[in-house]
Amino acid sequence: MERAVDLDEAAAAVFQRQPDWQNAGLVVAPVTWRDGAAPWPQQLETDRSRVSDPDSIGVHVSGTCDAELLVVLYRGGWADVEYIVSIEDAGVLLVRAVSSAKAFGELLDTCMSRVFGPRGPVPVVGERGRNEFTSGPSSFGLLL
Numbered sequence: 001m002e003r004a005v006d007l008d009e010a011a012a013a014v015f016q017r018q019p020d021w022q023n024a025g026l027v028v029a030p031v032t033w034r035d036g037a038a039p040w041p042q043q044l045e046t047d048r049s050r051v052s053d054p055d056s057i058g059v060h061v062s063g064t065c066d067a068e069l070l071v072v073l074y075r076g077g078w079a080d081v082e083y084i085v086s087i088e089d090a091g092v093l094l095v096r097a098v099s100s101a102k103a104f105g106e107l108l109d110t111c112m113s114r115v116f117g118p119r120g121p122v123p124v125v126g127e128r129g130r131n132e133f134t135s136g137p138s139s140f141g142l143l144l
Helices: 007-023 101-116 137-143
Strands: 032-035 054-062 068-074 078-086 089-095 123-125 131-133
Touching: 007 054, 007 101, 054 101, 068 101, 078 101
Parallel strands: none
Antiparallel strands: 032 054, 054 068, 068 078, 078 089, 123 131
């Protein structure tokens, strides 16, 4: 697989943002690493030193109201994004153009704002009394 993105730098983008996410009340799981040199099925590792040839990293963030975000970045320059904001607002996206750690950080910022609101989950009462989030479905259009 081509190495379009330095995954160590991308992980640093996660670590840089993690304290703010946690201060907003979100739960951030340890970054996972997949070793491209490991035999199939490859195990996900949370200890970077156990991975000799990283080909992806993953970050999983969860919040109140069952909102969750999972982003997996591949060294080839694309990412898979899985999210759930509510029962009516969930999905899976393929993001094709992640060419740098900076671009990955921007992707994370966009995803976090979309799923958890600009400063964490901010539910508002919807028309039928259910919780909805202030961000709308169109905000993911920037990712494709």
